[in-house]
Amino acid sequence: MSSLKFTPTCLHLFSFFLTCCSIRTAAPTPSPSLSAAMNLSGPLLLLLLTAACVVSGVNLYASVASFGNMIECVQPDVSALQYNGYGCYCGFGGRGTPVDELDQCCKDHDECYAAQKRNSQCRGTFNQPYVISYDYNCGRGWASCSASNNYCKAAACECDREAALCFARTDYNLQNKGVNKRFC
Structure with a gap:
């Protein structure tokens, strides 16, 4: 299996995805931009994250x-x-x-x-x-x-x-x- 390296951009995207997953159960109301991103289904958001990471040469x-x-x-x-x-x-x-x-x-x-x-x-x-x-x-x-x-x-x-x-x-x-x- 080939091994690519994380880029700071992908780390932020991965962190954002994990944050979106956890915010769905949290009580505070997220910002409008975060709400819009959360309206994407989890699988679609993960697909977008994976595509961005593959394009940037990232190893998950x-x-x-x-x-x-x-x-x-x-x-x-x-x-x-x-x-x-x-x-x-x-x-x-x-x-x-x-x-x-x-x-x-x-x-x-x-x-x-x-x-x-x-x-x-x-x-x-x-x-x-x-x-x-x-x-x-x-x-x-x-x-x-x-x-x-x-x-x-x-x-x-x-x-x-x-x-x-x-x-x-x-x-x-x-x-x-x-x-x-x-x-x-």
Whole structure:
């Protein structure tokens, strides 16, 4: 399988798609432009995202996708998307006090990525934790990062592995999905 790299544009599109999926269940009214985008059906929006990413030479199998795949491998009966928009830290951005242990898993994951971004060995666009591609193995209840990963790949993989295992051992509270982060 050929491996392309994420571009910042596609990362924003992917984040936008995930945000649209989570906003459908949130109480606040989105902006008019976001409402118009949300009127597109999920499959059509995903098709447009995929087309934009293919045209721009993007690999949807980089770290963000690998993290989602790892979560679903460790917990086969769970969709990784359910964690997007959970609590104060799961999904894009994060602030305040975590609402529960699961949200703490997301805060720890954010802090792990932040530490990698500050590491001088992992400078450069393609060594950043959100875009780096790494190798791993996993199954129900376990995950391991490949010894063939270089330092930066191993660090990103380890952040994702710890979070996926943390999610698996922590309760999911539906009341904490779609928390308005302004109140965090």
